[in-house]
Amino acid sequence: MTRHMTDIDCEGCPIRHRAVCARCDADELERLEEIKFYRNYEAGQPIAWAGDEMTFVGSIVSGVASITQTMEDGRTQMVGLLLPSDFMGRPGRSVSTYNVTAVSDVTLCCFRRKPFEQLLIDTPHVGERLLVMTLDELDAAREWMLILGRKTAREKISSLLAIIARREASLNMLKLTGRIIVDLPLTREAMADYLGLTLETVSRQISALKREGIIELEGKRRIVVPDYEDLLMETGDDVDGGVIA
Amino acid sequence: MTRHMTDIDCEGCPIRHRAVCARCDADELERLEEIKFYRNYEAGQPIAWAGDEMTFVGSIVSGVASITQTMEDGRTQMVGLLLPSDFMGRPGRSVSTYNVTAVSDVTLCCFRRKPFEQLLIDTPHVGERLLVMTLDELDAAREWMLILGRKTAREKISSLLAIIARREASLNMLKLTGRIIVDLPLTREAMADYLGLTLETVSRQISALKREGIIELEGKRRIVVPDYEDLLMETGDDVDGGVIA
C-alpha cells in the first residue's frame, strides 16, 4: 500500500450513492470525512476474526468479502457476502461475532467505531440509511434461508448464479435478460460454504448445468449464461412473481 | 373480540420495555397511542399473505406468529418466528413479501403504516430502537443459516429447543441452567419448516432424544429438559464460547 488512500474524496467515491453515506448532506459528509480512513486487504486475508475487538465499521469500496461462521469441528457456513457499497460491522457492538475474510482484493472505507456511533445519534440520515440497508440484508438473509433449507443442490447453484447476476446488474445498471456474463469471485469451496454443500457437489452440479447448456465456462471463474430466463427456470423460484395470467 | 382492546394503556403494556416503543419518552408514546390499535388472531389464522397490501406494522403483544416463504410446488421454509415484543412489517414497503401466520392465538399492537413512517422521521427513539431490533434479527437469521446449512437433524432439533428456551428465559427473566421446561408452541410440521426437515424426521429425532434421556415429553407440546447443559452438548455449538482453558 504505497499510496495514501485517505486522499480520496467522498464526492468522487464509486459507492457514494449506495453506501451508508448515500443520504448524507454536505455537513454530514464532512463529519464522516473526519473519521474515515481506507484499508486494503489482499485476497484471502482476514479482515476480522470472531471474538476480535473491532475498532471500526465501514463500507466495501471494491472487492468481495465473506462473513462466515465456523463450528468446532470445522464445518463452516457463509452467512453474509459483502459486495461494493455493503456495510460491515455492527454499531454498538465492540466484538466481532463472525469471521470476515477478503475473498478478492478488498478496499474498505473505515470509520472509527465510537465517533460513528455518535454520528448515528447526532445526524438522522446515516441512521435512516443504515436501517434501510439492514432491512435489505434481512430480506436477503431470508431468501438465503429458503435456499439453504428447501432447495436441491441444482437449485442452490442456479440461485447463487442468479443472485450474483442480479447484484452485478444493479450495481452496473445493466439489463438482466438473454445472454449474460457472471464473474464469479468465489472458489468452489466458498460457493459450497455459501450454499451448505460440499465442494464436490458444487463441482458436479456446475458440470451438469454445463452439460445441459444452461451455462458455459470461460476459465474457472467466469460463467456465461446463454439465456438468463433458462437459468431462472432452474432456481425453483416463482418466475412470473405470482402474477395471475 | 368483544372487548375493545384500544382501551389498553401503553404504561401497563407487558412488552413496554422490549418492543419498538421501548426507548420512547412520554411525548413519543403519546403520538404512538394516537395511531395504534389492537388486533387478535386465532391460532392458524393468516395475518398477512405474500403480495398483500399492508396497511399497518406492529408488535406482537402475546402469542407466536411465523413468517414463511413458499415455493410453487409447496415446499415451505419458515424465515422468521415472532414472539412477544417482536416487530412485524417493514416500514417503507407497502406490500408484504412473506406469509405471516398466527401459530397460537395472537394479540397484535398495530400502528397505521403511513403515520408510523412519519414518526420514524420525526422522532429519533423509534428509529434507533428499530435499528437495534433489526440488527438483532439479522444476527438471529445468521445463526439460523448455520443451522440450516451445516447441522445434522439431531443438532437442528437440539438447537431449536435451546433457542426457544433462551428466548423464554430472557422474556421471563429466568435462569438458564439445570432442569428447564420448554413450552413449544409449534407443531411437528412447523418445527420441520423452521429447520428445513420433514415432519417425520423431526418426530424421529425427538423420539431419539427422549429415548436417550436428553428430553422428556409432557403431552406433545411441553418438553422437559432434565439438564440444559446436556442439551447444549447436542447442538454442535461451541459450549464454552471459545475460551481457552
Next chain:
DNA sequence: CGCCCGGTTGACTATGGTCAATACGTGTGG
C-alpha cells in the same frame, strides 16, 4: 361412535456426502 388432525413408526429410496484418484494451471527453481 366415528372422524379428523397431529403424531409416531417402519420399510425402502434418493440425494448429497465421503474418500480417493486424477487433471489442470501457475509460479518456482534446477
Next chain:
DNA sequence: CCACACGTATTGACCATAGTCAACCGGGCG
C-alpha cells in the same frame, strides 16, 4: 526450458443421512 509442486477443480465408487410413502395410534369433537 522443463520439472515439479501446490492450490483448485473434476470425476468416480461407495455410503449415510434424511426423504418418501404408507400404516397405525390416540385424543378431541361433532
